[in-house]
Amino acid sequence: MEEGKMDENEWRYHGEGNKSLVVAHAQRCVVLRFLKFPPNRKKTSEEIFQHLQNIVDFGKNVMKEFFGENYVHCGEVVQLPLEFVKQLCLKIQSERPESRCDKDLDTLSGYAMCLPNLTRLQTYRFAEHRPILCVEIKPKCGFIPFSSYVTHEMKHKVCRYCMHQHLKVATGKWKQISKYCPLDLYSGNKQRMHFALKSLLQEAQNNLKIFKNGELIYGCGDARSPVADWRELAHHLKPFFFPSNGLASGPHCTRAVIRELVHVITRVLLSSSDKGRVGALRPGLRGPRVCEASPFSRSLQRQGKNTPERSGLPKGCLLYKTLQVQMLDLLDIEGLYPLYNRIERYLEEFPEQRKMLQIDGPYDEAFYQKLLDLSTEDDGTVAFALTKVQQYRVAMTAKDCSIMIALSPSLQDTSSDQRPVIPSSRSRLAFSVSVLDLDLKPYESIPHQYKLDSKIVNYYSKTVHAKDDAVVPTRLKESEDCMLVLHKV
């Protein structure tokens, strides 16, 4: 960043999550990502610099290795003039969703990350004026735990996302249960993937956002008040999928455009744009492939088809790689928590060893190499506990990352476009796929994960599953909706 030239008016609010806030440059395809903290949480500038540098190193040395060069953008840590950050913070404050204002942007250190703006990702051969559509999906955990340490039977049948939905609605985080189930998206089966994507479009929560030319056009600006207006969305999408605008408007057109979007995203998700080396992880796909709570599989069961077709994901596609990293959670939190306690006891006795254990970094080549040990035989050592704890943290990171798909109309002359192209029914779209929010989950969050896991399962088992038989009208409705998708898509 050129210090003297930083002008807050050139940047606009772009979005935020629980831990960071992002502003985008109005002309250039870059964003600044700032850390956020609860008010009065004092962190020194040095600590913040180190935290950001750890994020960059973790991306470079670990996540690039697992996901492949093409999918990961690590960015760099930049130092900004404090006056610029202060003015920027004031400028964007009114645009922040209320539900995110429990934390403040760090304005004291002057450090941030500078990254490519993935909602406007262009290659140098790409004409700047071409429109660009970007779909961001936070797919969450795509497998059902296979660990023998799992004590709640329900966890072997229903995925964590579907169980958590009920707790989220009960606590007021979202208004209604989503029909999205990550296992459908990760299935590799086109019908199931279409159903999952359509469900995300119906109830985006914080799992789906759509940007057009870098502006958010669909999905939650404010976490608690998402608006699902498919007509408006279709209006935005028409130029991408029906460039000649050949279709009349109306519900038929809306449905056709949404269907086209769902088909294109599915094809992109199944594509393998990674030319890098084969992934280092081979945990193997284990556990049930279907979540019993997914309306899609319930609908199949009603039709007497017990298991949906097994398609599997092509190796090399981003979903496959994400799932592999997620499956580094080999023991489940129930098997992991005692190992965390083993490390805690060790650290109580030898606190000076924390640095040597690399709990807070550095996330270097040596850290990465230790993650490749997939053995689950506990020899009672701290070394075993540490490897499993670090693998769990990496897996949790992959369970919470987002996938960005950028689409642009492709020129007739394919040789001028460097990116792969997906043919939609009316147009050709050049695309790129990236993964974001790859910040390693903190060691300290493990006790919280343990408690939350039990809360989610207990709530689901006691409240939802017990009442399940009584909810016939809702189930019938779900079944009808699925039938529609099964036959029409």
Ligand SMILES: O=P(O)(O)O[C@@H]1[C@@H](OP(=O)(O)O)[C@H](OP(=O)(O)O)[C@H](O)[C@H](OP(=O)(O)O)[C@H]1OP(=O)(O)O
């Ligand atoms: O625990 P989960 O599954 O609810 O995930 C949290 C997310 O909630 P979600 O379920 O996606 O709505 C949560 O997302 P929101 O703040 O709800 O948008 C965060 O991503 C959180 O990560 P961190 O603590 O900020 O590092 C996430 O926490 P981690 O569990 O990944 O640490």
Ligand SMILES: Nc1ncnc2c1ncn2[C@@H]1O[C@H](COP(=O)(O)OP(=O)(O)OP(=O)(O)O)[C@@H](O)[C@H]1O
């Ligand atoms: N490089 C990028 N390009 C474009 N948009 C981005 C980029 N990085 C982040 N964003 C946007 O900013 C939002 C918040 O960023 P991010 O997910 O990293 O925040 P977070 O606080 O770490 O998330 P979480 O709540 O999962 O902890 C993203 O959902 C995405 O829409």
